[in-house]
Amino acid sequence: MIRKIFPILALLSITTLQADTVKDIQFDGLVHISDAIAKEIIEIKQGDTIDARAVDDSIKKLYAQQYFEDIWVEENGGVLTYHLKEKPVIANVQLTGLSKEKNEETLQAAGIKKGDIYDETKIKSVKNRIEKDLEAKGYFDSVVEIENETINSSSLQTSIDVNKGENIHIKDIQFYGAKDFGYKDFKPYLANKKEQSMGWFFGRDDGILKADQLKVDAMRIKEFYLKNGYLDAVVADPVLRTHFDDYSASLSYKIEEGIQYKVGSVSVVIDEEIASPETLKESFKLHEGDIFSVEKLRKDMAKIREAVSNKGFAFSNVTPDVKQDKSNGIANITYIVKPNEKVYVNNVTIAGNSRTVDRVIRRELYLTEGEAFSQKDLADSTNALKRTGYFDNVNITPKQIDKDKMDLIVNIDEASTGSIMGGVSYGSYDGFGVNAGISDRNFLGSGIEVGMDVDTSEKTLRGSLHFFNPRVFDSLYSLGGNVFKKDFDYYDYDEKSIGGSLKLGRKIGRNFHASLTYLYEDVELTNVSDSLKDSIYYQEGRIIKSALAPSISYDNTDDYYLPRSGMSLSAGFEYAGLNGEAKFLRNTLSAKFYFGLDDLIDYDLIVRLKGRVSTVDDRGNLPLNEKLYLGGMGTVRGFKSGTLSPRNDDGALVGAKKMAAGSFELSLPLIESVQMRILSFYDYGMTGDDKFDDIHRSSIGAGIEWAKSPLGVPLQLFYAKALDDEEGDRTSKIEFSLGRRF
Numbered sequence: 001m002i003r004k005i006f007p008i009l010a011l012l013s014i015t016t017l018q019a020d021t022v023k024d025i026q027f028d029g030l031v032h033i034s035d036a037i038a039k040e041i042i043e044i045k046q047g048d049t050i051d052a053r054a055v056d057d058s059i060k061k062l063y064a065q066q067y068f069e070d071i072w073v074e075e076n077g078g079v080l081t082y083h084l085k086e087k088p089v090i091a092n093v094q095l096t097g098l099s100k101e102k103n104e105e106t107l108q109a110a111g112i113k114k115g116d117i118y119d120e121t122k123i124k125s126v127k128n129r130i131e132k133d134l135e136a137k138g139y140f141d142s143v144v145e146i147e148n149e150t151i152n153s154s155s156l157q158t159s160i161d162v163n164k165g166e167n168i169h170i171k172d173i174q175f176y177g178a179k180d181f182g183y184k185d186f187k188p189y190l191a192n193k194k195e196q197s198m199g200w201f202f203g204r205d206d207g208i209l210k211a212d213q214l215k216v217d218a219m220r221i222k223e224f225y226l227k228n229g230y231l232d233a234v235v236a237d238p239v240l241r242t243h244f245d246d247y248s249a250s251l252s253y254k255i256e257e258g259i260q261y262k263v264g265s266v267s268v269v270i271d272e273e274i275a276s277p278e279t280l281k282e283s284f285k286l287h288e289g290d291i292f293s294v295e296k297l298r299k300d301m302a303k304i305r306e307a308v309s310n311k312g313f314a315f316s317n318v319t320p321d322v323k324q325d326k327s328n329g330i331a332n333i334t335y336i337v338k339p340n341e342k343v344y345v346n347n348v349t350i351a352g353n354s355r356t357v358d359r360v361i362r363r364e365l366y367l368t369e370g371e372a373f374s375q376k377d378l379a380d381s382t383n384a385l386k387r388t389g390y391f392d393n394v395n396i397t398p399k400q401i402d403k404d405k406m407d408l409i410v411n412i413d414e415a416s417t418g419s420i421m422g423g424v425s426y427g428s429y430d431g432f433g434v435n436a437g438i439s440d441r442n443f444l445g446s447g448i449e450v451g452m453d454v455d456t457s458e459k460t461l462r463g464s465l466h467f468f469n470p471r472v473f474d475s476l477y478s479l480g481g482n483v484f485k486k487d488f489d490y491y492d493y494d495e496k497s498i499g500g501s502l503k504l505g506r507k508i509g510r511n512f513h514a515s516l517t518y519l520y521e522d523v524e525l526t527n528v529s530d531s532l533k534d535s536i537y538y539q540e541g542r543i544i545k546s547a548l549a550p551s552i553s554y555d556n557t558d559d560y561y562l563p564r565s566g567m568s569l570s571a572g573f574e575y576a577g578l579n580g581e582a583k584f585l586r587n588t589l590s591a592k593f594y595f596g597l598d599d600l601i602d603y604d605l606i607v608r609l610k611g612r613v614s615t616v617d618d619r620g621n622l623p624l625n626e627k628l629y630l631g632g633m634g635t636v637r638g639f640k641s642g643t644l645s646p647r648n649d650d651g652a653l654v655g656a657k658k659m660a661a662g663s664f665e666l667s668l669p670l671i672e673s674v675q676m677r678i679l680s681f682y683d684y685g686m687t688g689d690d691k692f693d694d695i696h697r698s699s700i701g702a703g704i705e706w707a708k709s710p711l712g713v714p715l716q717l718f719y720a721k722a723l724d725d726e727e728g729d730r731t732s733k734i735e736f737s738l739g740r741r742f
Helices: 007-017 035-042 052-063 100-110 120-136 183-189 211-227 277-282 294-309 358-362 375-387
Strands: 024-028 068-076 079-086 089-096 143-152 155-163 169-176 239-243 248-256 262-269 317-325 330-338 344-351 391-402 405-414 418-427 431-440 449-457 460-469 477-489 494-508 512-526 541-555 565-576 583-596 606-621 658-671 676-688 695-706 715-722 734-738
Touching (some): 024 035, 052 068, 089 100, 294 330, 375 391
Parallel strands (some): 024 079
Antiparallel strands (some): 068 079, 143 155, 239 248, 449 460, 477 494, 676 695, 695 715
């Protein structure tokens, strides 16, 4: 018998068999692999000479499969029999003592699951992982116990029980040698902070030690000094003194601050045919006389790289040469720019588009094969793709393939652009309602938007069909249109209308778009309130509107659903009077601005500003339903839609000729994994016939927004509070919308 304990023993035991040949190979105890696979693994075949080293190597190869805990070999008349004892199977594995999510995450990271072969090494790795993770989070004296219960000869149950230790609480932090700064200055950057009274309360510091962040905190303090001009600052690793009797600790840092430097001269060494040093310096954050800051230095280096890359030098090197004059506290900065070779795009590869056709993506790119690389073109291409609304994420990665060539890899995650909606609603005025709709912004991956919707309630019946092709035959021209029918019982009259529109547009440059729309609407007004019968703008009966509406817009935002930078501007007017009874001129200006503050404050806070101004002039016949009405989503939330306008002597709404509204919003992440956010807002609006401020109202509120809801369209829910409502105003506290963006 040859039993594999040490390789040398196997060699000694089988030396007497070397003259024999292998007549057959048999396996005893195989469960998880077949005899055929086992023979391939051992690499010994019938007819081979029985060799001690070969048998020993075959045993090692079988052990390497990690299925077996014991292997030995017998030889009888040239027949080799491998006796194998397999490791048991994990019939069930349980981890207790952590949160449910953490239990699953830990087991998954260790690669342990039901049905696996029991592996002592993996089990120990789970134990070590948990212990290190708990210690990093400030839990000391934690105990991780592992128990195996045998179910039968080939399976067992593994239980891992975690008993968390005690948290170490930091009671004091000292900074020896720090003269110009102290704990309050460093605190915003530190992971380990002093425990405050009521530290368990939200917003207070609990002081729990994060051991894995101690050395990183020292680097953060060093970075703080560099940001504030202390180029010679030295920060030693912290000294931790732990008291296990009460699980408290104190931290101390030894700091040598040095002097604070101001910026002396700033110069750029660069080929002036590529970029002017003086022009580059105009965009710099650091200027002569400023307090030196490493953070601003890095931003200025990034500005140089961007400017140089816009000229095609994608792989430039920017080296800052900072010469310190300690006697005067001056740091002279010289940026040495080595542009290297001009780089051209070799290939553009698109990945991730299982639905959207390549040409729909390529037509939004400002970098194509053979063109010189430009960082601005790369950024504009990314933003243009995001603005389409077809994709959840867009990442264009340059890949250097030669000193003067690069490939561009366009990786996209396609968004769910199609939606089927249906629901039931209730309003104090409309009563119960049912709405349904189907739409797709990227129909069959073609980039064409199509949709239809129906909305009905006790007061309203609306239905519409629409389509829009933003790039007809991949050209710069767009074409869209819609048809609709509406029956609406308004507060003071009933309106029935049927109509449609046709819109032709053209893209101008990268961000401008001009269009011309023809609108036709056949309106019938009935059941006028007695309070409106004397209005010069009310005409009971049928009114035809035939109008042209030219417009121009500018949009350089960085995303369709949730912009964090850029602006969206538009201007247009509607001229009604082309062979129809309605004759008026409407002018509208609107502007939206977005500011993401993540780079500034390291938090995904979005600031939004919006403004809109509209006027309408009577050119012979201005119907009541074409006048301007303030209130509701899009103008001033907290007031029912369209209920803020001038009234006649009987108190009936007669509409306005002038209107302006603005909004200020703050948006913060709520559930980042699904892009759900909370927001607060302030709305202000004013309206009137002769003056803008005959009526002015404002509101505040908060809400939840879901930019990419499961319905496929943006979802918003607001609670609004009218600030200055007056008697007779119709207010509304809860407002809900689908498909509307800021």
